[in-house]
Each structure stands twice: as structure tokens, then as C-alpha cells.
């Protein structure tokens with residue numbers, strides 16, 4: 001894996017850590033679409049945008065809402 005493309009919030013993110021019960025797709029797909037894809041993926045992730053704003057990110061929130 002190219003670490004430069006991994007989201008910087010992965011270690012604390014419930015989605016990347018496969019700890020999010022609201023995901024409606026397998027976690028490996030979500031990771032490929034958002035987390036491991038560099039800025040193209042990250043900026044489509046609502047969790048990433050909230051982290052970037054310094055806001056609270058609820059555990060159960062998904063990348064798509």
C-alpha cells in the first residue's frame with residue numbers, strides 16, 4: 001500500500017478501523033473508494049471533511065452521510 005495515499009485520520013476513524021455498524025458495503029470497498037485513494041477519495045468523505053474542520057465526528061457517521 002502506498003502510505004502517501006492513506007487518509008491521515010485512518011488510525012482514529014471508526015470506518016477505517018471497521019468499527020462502524022452503519023456501513024452498507026464491505027469495509028474493503030469503502031477503504032478503496034475513500035481512505036486509500038489519496039485526496040480524490042478523502043475529499044469525497046464527509047467524515048474527512050468534518051475532521052478537517054476540527055468538528056466532532058460521530059462514531060456512527062459514514063463517509064457518505
Ligand code: SF4
Pocket residue numbers: 007008009010013014015016031034035041042045046047048051063
Ligand atoms: S472514512 Fe474518511 S475520514 Fe475515515 S479514514 Fe476513510 S477517508 Fe479518512
